[in-house]
Amino acid sequence: MLEVNVKEVIDDLKTVHDFLRWAVSRFNEAEVFFGHGTDNAWDEAVALTLFTLYLPNDIGDGVLHTRLTKTEKQQLIDIYLRRIDERIPASYITNLAYFNGLPFYVDERVLVPRSPIGELIERQFLGLVEQPPQRILDLCTGSGCIAIACAHQFFDSEVDAVDLSPDALDVAAMNIHNHELDDRVHAIQSDLFSSLSGQKYDLIVTNPPYVDREDIDDMPEEFHHEPEMGLGSGDDGLDLTRKILSQAAAHLNDGGVLICEVGNSMVHLIEQFPSVDFHWIEFERGGLGVFQLTKQQLVHYQPLFDEAVK
Structure with missing residues (x-):
């Protein structure tokens, strides 16, 4: 002290x-x-x-x-x-954080917003989507910051904000209400896609837990105030990402796109799927480990992704 x-x-x-x-x-x-x-x-x-x-x-x-x-x-x-x-x-x-210039209520039930995906939202995913998405899924939404920022950028869109944690969804619902978006952004409890049967989207954006075991153990003390459920995902940080890769195609419309953040665990992802042509996105303001795959690519590589989650 x-x-x-x-x-x-x-x-x-x-x-x-x-x-x-x-x-x-x-x-x-x-x-x-x-x-x-x-x-x-x-x-x-x-x-x-x-x-x-x-x-x-x-x-x-x-x-x-x-x-x-x-x-x-x-x-x-x-x-x-x-x-x-x-x-x-x-x-x-x-109890306040800013994402894309927007204020969000946060507490220790959710991660503090800081994803480089915010830069992509500001640019309306320029060069990454063929046309403005009408239906957007924010998977592992946490505070709801990505879902809400997308709704602010795409005024005609409907956005589903999905998380497994009821505590996180309480925070997300509060932020959705504070931003007066209850009619367009919907907080849904689901273990990834499990409660989204039959639902399809033009764009899936996800910042899932992706920190590997070694990095969890080495994190500064500040990170241990955040919910570990929102950070770690197995020994290599990819337990959830593999499931997302295996299941995303079934929830994308033709021409749809998956944007996924894996941070430092990109090293493990590239090593596990050397033949997959991930499009790793470059950021003007810093950040790494965010990739894009189209629905067509997800379908093409489906056997690899399915095998990885067996």
Whole structure:
């Protein structure tokens, strides 16, 4: 636990900027891990500070030079130290995360949104789909962020947001309602495709659990606040992905496309299916391990995928 002279901090630091600088120094001193919506100490400190002071995200830089009351100073110290001592990602403290510029309620029932698939949604899957999809499936939806972001980009679409976890679906339903999309985005409990008999889609987007056993064991403490059900998928991280590959074709319309994220487990996937022509997508803002396969390809490779899940 980090030792802090609270009286000294309250007496010597005056402005919002003073406290942001102090927080960044303490985060770096404590070697806090960033990777849940922010990737650096400054942005993490800003998120916690704005939340604590009830300030909007779009407030101008002028507020940095405003002075704080003693009560506000103590509240900021408390929240910074909670982030350090408990290693809780900021989004779980604030119950707020942003994905594609949209706000989402999050808590420890769901992963903090951070998929590079967001970049593809912003571009409306340019070059990956033949035409704007009318029916979209977000498989393993978690907070519902991918389903909701897709609905915002494709105004005429119907989106099914599917997850096995009832807890995750409660969060997804809350976000769907908050975004006023109850009429177009539907939260459905299903073990992958098991409750979707007869349903077909133009686009299946999935960010399933894909972390392999070794990476689960080596993850920074912050990740262990997230539901392990949303992270791990067997020794090689591909238990669910193999099932998705085997079953997806039956739920795609002709011309349909599967977009699937497997992160670092792409190495295992390529090794297991060396003959499969995965289209690995490149991202302008960073990220890897997301592939595209068309329905035609899924059908072509169906025997391989079926064999892998036996």
